[in-house]
Amino acid sequence: MRKKGMMVILSAPSGCGKDTVFREISKIRDDVCESVSATTRQPRDGEKNGVNYFFITAEKFEDMIEKNEFLEYACYNRCYYGTPAKAAMEMVNSGKICFLIIERKGAQKVMKNCPDAVSIFLMPPDMETLEKRLKKRNTDSDEQILNRLKIAEDEIKSSSVFDYVVVNNELEKAVDEINTILIEELEKRNA
Numbered sequence: 079m080r081k082k083g084m085m086v087i088l089s090a091p092s093g094c095g096k097d098t099v100f101r102e103i104s105k106i107r108d109d110v111c112e113s114v115s116a117t118t119r120q121p122r123d124g125e126k127n128g129v130n131y132f133f134i135t136a137e138k139f140e141d142m143i144e145k146n147e148f149l150e151y152a153c154y155n156r157c158y159y160g161t162p163a164k165a166a167m168e169m170v171n172s173g174k175i176c177f178l179i180i181e182r183k184g185a186q187k188v189m190k191n192c193p194d195a196v197s198i199f200l201m202p203p204d205m206e207t208l209e210k211r212l213k214k215r216n217t218d219s220d221e222q223i224l225n226r227l228k229i230a231e232d233e234i235k236s237s238s239v240f241d242y243v244v245v246n247n248e249l250e251k252a253v254d255e256i257n258t259i260l261i262e263e264l265e266k267r268n269a
């Protein structure tokens with residue numbers, strides 16, 4: 079019998095390193111993949127359409143909402159972000175561990191609509207470290223960084239709704255912890 083796949087929600091305040099954590103996990107596991115989200119925000123330097131995101135207009139995004147094409151979507155920092163449902167479900171059905179790397183409101187929608195999904199909140203060690211990481215990234219204006227920090231405080235307050243909370247202090251340790259969660263959750267599903 080084919081191994082069952084699963085959906086993993088990985089949520090964290092912006093700048094907490096969730097993409098890096100995912101990259102490291104995909105180096106040690108060949109059964110993980112990432113859902114590519116659609117967004118209306120502008121691409122940053124080096125970001126590619128269809129790889130980092132599908133960069134689309136608000137009009138197209140709203141058309142996809144109308145057609146019920148999103149598993150979830152949310153408005154974050156004045157832009158839309160959403161998970162195309164079809165591709166994510168196809169990955170899970172083919173036995174993959176499909177990561178949704180999304181913000182808190184969208185994460186909560188997936189928890190409600192897909193109760194089988196495993197939810198993980200990646201916690202920054204503290205707010206000072208988060209601020210330093212956002213500034214070092216050099217991709218947002220001071221105003222946007224402040225806004226992202228405000229959203230982060232809110233997100234941290236509701237971290238208890240997630241199945242697991244992992245602190246991203248040392249990358250290797252956080253990756254190890256998440257891999258242990260994946261192993262245990264897969265065992266439950268394939269028992």
Ligand code: 5GP
Binds near residue numbers: 152
């Ligand atoms: P960024 O602009 O830094 O790429 O992303 C901003 C936030 O939106 C991050 O927390 C990121 O995880 C989240 N995000 C990315 N894609 C999605 C999505 O499809 N749905 C939701 N709800 N959030 C997303």
